[in-house]
Amino acid sequence: MIYIPFIPTETVFAVLWVIIRAVLALKNKKFGIKRELMMLLMYVNLAVLLRITFFPMQINNGRVLPLEFDTANILPLRINMIPFVNILDYIDPVDILLNIAGNVMMFIPSGIILPILFKRLDSFWKVTAAGAGMSLCIEILQLPFAVRASDIDDLILNTAGVMAGYGIYALFRHMKRGGNTKTKSTAQEG
Template sequence: MMAIALWPFLSAALTVPVLALLYHRYNRIRFSQTLVAYGTVLYAIGLLCFTLYPMPEDAVAYCAAHHLTPQLNPLQFVGDIRTDGLSAIMQLALNVIFFLPLGFIIGRVFRWPIAAALPVAFATSLLVETLQLTGFLGLYPCSYRLFDVDDLITNTLGALLGYGAAKLFDRIVPPRTYSLTTVTRPGFLRRCITYVIDLTAVTVVAMPTAMLITIAYDSTVVRDMATWQAIPAIGHMFGHDVTINDLTMLISLLVFELVVPLLHGGRTLGGGFTHMTCETRTRSGWRRALFYAARTAVFVIVVFARLIPLACIFTFALLIFYVVKKQMPYDLLPADNEPVVADAPIRP
């Protein structure tokens, strides 16, 4: 029950990279595309969960009593229909239906050709059957579901039917064409996706760097590599210890959120991926310096909320400000005389 309850929330979290890919491809996301992205992740997780779970509770007793061997006869379903009648037909139909969304997603969302769709559908079904055969790659001590070659056939057939439905849908509702020009007035979702990409990059760089520095400290200062000893606090701020992790995080943050956009026309690593610039208006000289100083200060306060008093209240106020103004506070700082750019519509 817990897994079922967490399923939609986990899917929502894993939808973020899918949305990033959609921004990269189409340069905008409509509400319908967001639902499709969420549904795609929801389906992918559900496909694995419903084909692999639940596992029998008493593994020892189950494995002692059951010895499942692969069913490799591609015509076994004929005998099953003769023996079990309607229940066997329903099983075949469900195998087809369960893979219909996969084919539709491949054809409509990813737009892969049939030459790629067919092997991907077959490989997906083979992966599921193999996980069942191997007890989820050994996590369960024996095979607890039957590896059935008929499932490979019906699953692949279902995906092909879904692919055909996607192509038919393309004729009814042709795909839109999108411009990949850089967006200067990004919407809330685009900003969030971009910030997630940037902060992920910041963390991926900062954490290993802190670990390497700590290893160097243990080997040169402590001279004891057998036990992990953290570097003592390098300073204090508002009554909190400032650690080496905080320092590497700050340096990484300054690189990705200050240096990179300064050198690339306002495009951070995430902004380059989602086709947006943080410079919502044209600024030069002291105006541009003021803009980046304010923007960097906001990021530092939000990221280092643990060290800065009232940072949580500041973050909440920042969110309210955006809801009201549809801009961040630093977007309203003085800009060069280009009102046309400032009045550009917000792109989702």
């Protein structure tokens, strides 16, 4: 069995992120502080997703428990392809609500950040597809870990979170454009 500790994993993720951002800045010969701050938000978003989706939620002596990789327990793969069956396995209705709310809320930031960072993600459906792709990658990457399970519920709820996030983004964009339109028409009248 191999134990993958949380802090070193996040450290490697952070170092790789900085290296990739530096290489891209050198390659493109430009560095925009506003864009890099948005990319930093995306990094934090991804780091939180990594923590929540891969490492056990239990904490022991103030430390996140390690992720366990055991080749003897990879098969059979733990996959649920029937929507909302596993949610009903929870005994306490509060646990059901926490599972649903948590899976939706942790992907809301992605739905807000993705269209800001990537101009090609300029519609609800493109952002939804990108968010669903992120969630699918997480579910696939969880397959070899005995303490994790890939669940269609997570994919559905995570995608709903991205959709809600895009809705928030679109609402603020609409309010900003609406405010600019009113300001311009008022200025022209005066």
